[in-house]
Amino acid sequence: MYWITVLVVAIMILSALAVLLLPNLLAAVAASSVVSLALSVVFVIIRAPDVAMTEAAVGAGLSGVILVLALRRLGLWGLGDDNHPRPGDSLQGSGDDA
Amino acid sequence: MRNFTSLLFAGGLGFFLLVLAADLPVGAAPMVAGEGILGQGPEAVGAANLVTAVVLAYRGIDTLGELSILFAAAAGVGLILSGMRRRADQRPDPEGGFILLAAADLLFPLLVIVGLYIVLHGHLTPGGGFQGGVILAAAFFLPLLGRPGDSLNHAVVNWVEGLAGGAFVLIGLWALAVKGDFLAPMLGKGALGSLFSAGTLPLLYIAVGLKVGAEIAGLMSTLQETEAAEP
Numbered sequence: 001m002y003w004i005t006v007l008v009v010a011i012m013i014l015s016a017l018a019v020l021l022l023p024n025l026l027a028a029v030a031a032s033s034v035v036s037l038a039l040s041v042v043f044v045i046i047r048a049p050d051v052a053m054t055e056a057a058v059g060a061g062l063s064g065v066i067l068v069l070a071l072r073r074l075g076l077w078g079l080g081d082d083n084h085p086r087p088g089d090s091l092q093g094s095g096d097d098a
Numbered sequence: 099m100r101n102f103t104s105l106l107f108a109g110g111l112g113f114f115l116l117v118l119a120a121d122l123p124v125g126a127a128p129m130v131a132g133e134g135i136l137g138q139g140p141e142a143v144g145a146a147n148l149v150t151a152v153v154l155a156y157r158g159i160d161t162l163g164e165l166s167i168l169f170a171a172a173a174g175v176g177l178i179l180s181g182m183r184r185r186a187d188q189r190p191d192p193e194g195g196f197i198l199l200a201a202a203d204l205l206f207p208l209l210v211i212v213g214l215y216i217v218l219h220g221h222l223t224p225g226g227g228f229q230g231g232v233i234l235a236a237a238f239f240l241p242l243l244g245r246p247g248d249s250l251n252h253a254v255v256n257w258v259e260g261l262a263g264g265a266f267v268l269i270g271l272w273a274l275a276v277k278g279d280f281l282a283p284m285l286g287k288g289a290l291g292s293l294f295s296a297g298t299l300p301l302l303y304i305a306v307g308l309k310v311g312a313e314i315a316g317l318m319s320t321l322q323e324t325e326a327a328e329p
Binding site: 050053054061062066 | 147149182216224225226228229232233235236239314317318321322324
């Protein structure tokens with residue numbers, strides 16, 4: 001159990017560093033969800049299943065969705081990013097109608 | 099200079115946290131109220147899940163405060179974003195791919211069942227109104243991810259939210275009138291561990307679950323309906 005805890009905490013620290021260092025904002029949001037997911041495992045290990053469920057549902061799920069929606073609202077991420085055309089874009093479109 | 103100030107602040111904060119952590123008896127908390135609640139909670143309240151007994155019976159008014167905070171936050175987001183609705187001439191995002199659409203259809207009933215189960219069994223097993231409510235909100239938001247043109251019926255969401263919040267306060271006032279304590283458990287305790295036990299606690303958790311679910315589903319739907327900023 002000790003080494004499982006060490007592993008989970010190491011995952012948390014590495015994902016937290018990834019949030020700071022990743023240049024892709026969407027990947028940073030995903031990494032912040034991983035921090036919460038690992039934290040919920042820690043809560044299970046210290047026998048707090050109620051808090052673990054809250055952390056998994058709110059921290060890993062809800063806050064990630066809200067952060068991504070906020071990125072979209074701020075124009076920092078769109079469905080047409082990364083040079084992949086969106087399904088609705090015409091092939092000749094300039095792709096600047098996001 | 100600014101970096102240096104930030105470093106100083108972070109270092110100072112870390113130092114204080116370490117000082118606090120060094121004095122913290124990890125694993126052997128000095129429980130004063132906790133010992134009493136652990137000892138008499140199951141008999142006094144009748145909830146097999148002691149966390150629920152604390153959240154709804156011993157500290158029920160704190161839960162009402164949490165609901166008010168959540169309501170204020172959701173109302174603030176709605177107020178700010180209400181002027182930024184997608185205009186009629188802007189086309190919404192295209193539909194999701196096959197995997198997202200099929201997964202949304204498949205997961206919707208499962209998520210609703212899991213969310214309702216967690217809400218209804220909040221007084222027996224880990225979980226409760228807040229966790230189940232968030233899962234319910236996720237269930238109703240998932241189809242919107244696949245079909246961004248659709249929208250939740252905000253009138254229904256607001257009615258569910260208002261009625262659930264009102265029901266929570268009314269149950270509390272009912273207990274105040276009968277027993278003299280706001281949110282005191284009512285309706286008898288029942289057999290410890292059965293579904294119909296712990297008096298009004300399951301009813302309170304159903305109200306909390308519906309309110310949280312409606313609030314968060316409405317919040318995410320509002321965020322999704324706002325048009326993306328022009329790049």
